[in-house]
Amino acid sequence: MTSLDGLSHVRLDGGVLRIAIATADNGTSLDSTGVNQGTTALRALAAGEIAAGAVLLVGDGGNFCAGGNVRAFAGADDRAAYVLGVANELHEFVRALAAATVPVVAAVHGWAAGAGMSLVCAADVAIGGASTKMRPAYPGIGFTPDGGMSWTLPRIVGARKAREIILTDAILDAEEAVRLGVLTRIVGDDDVQAEAMTLAQSLASGPTSSYAGIKSLLARSEESSLSDQLDAEAASISAAAGGPTGREGVDAFVGKRKPDFSSAR
Incomplete structure (x- = not known):
């Protein structure tokens, strides 16, 4: 088995591969370290180098993921090249998630915006809190979606509703997200990660x-x-x-x- 030593954003916990895709260090914007380490861990899981029965996506901070690091976009010498690199890294992670044969659970507290919302849509099960909110966020900065949102969201909510949500940059509260199927369950705000981990551990011990x-x-x-x-x-x-x-x-x-x-x- 390959050790996860040195992967600061990834750990095995009770048969669950826990991946932090955002941290408080960068304002809970998408963390490239977490994304890249998550891809490495998922590939090791697929290769049988580590053993896990479920994957849990979390944000370590006030939000699940507030989207891409817009300040980093603004500071790049070549914005197009920089954003392409960020998108390609994220897409390798999404491909690895899609290839996972074990259930993928997202613990969605606070905001899930932009790439964060895309990763919610990429999970098999998404548990949110009463105050959880989601927003595509791409039109707000003149961007188009990444992270697979243009593929996953229409399959969750239907093609026309997906157009409305993305084009109008709609904010979905927790109740609306559950009604549409973007979130699968709402729990108390303080219970999101614990409930998601409990579910992931239950799935990890299953068939x-x-x-x-x-x-x-x-x-x-x-x-x-x-x-x-x-x-x-x-x-x-x-x-x-x-x-x-x-x-x-x-x-x-x-x-x-x-x-x-x-x-x-």
Whole structure:
């Protein structure tokens, strides 16, 4: 196994790969160190060099992520080249998140703006607080989206609503974000990270191969016909039934006991 020593923004906690994508040090704007270390850790996870059953995205500071560091954009000698580099780093992280076969949970406290909102949309589950707010933020500085927002948001809220949200630079409060499906749950403001970690740890102890199959099916569903998706589901559920995780789940159900999926990995 590869150690995560030296990765200041990444740690393993109870089977959960915790990645801080923003810190108080830079006003909770997107932290390039966290993004790059997160990409490194996710690639190590995919390669089997580290073991984790879930990924947790957090912001260490007053917000989940307040967006890109606009002051850094302004100070760059070549703004176009600088922003391209930031976007490319973020996009490698988003690609690594999308490739993760384990569940990805976002703990969304405070603001999730710009790239922060994009990363909320990239998660499988997003838990917010009563005061959580989201905003595309790109039109406000004359930019266009990055971090996959132009791809993920229409798939969450629908194409027309996504156009309205991004073009008008709409601010979504927590209740509206849950109604639209951008957030999946609201808890108390002080409980966001604890609740998200509890969920991530619960998922990490669950049927990992089942989650991988579920994520694979969901990922291909957008491009598949119903008939093709039915064939994929049949193949996937058959493989699950014959595998150790599916065997343990069925045997536990019949035996009226709680399944121990850790023993089936």
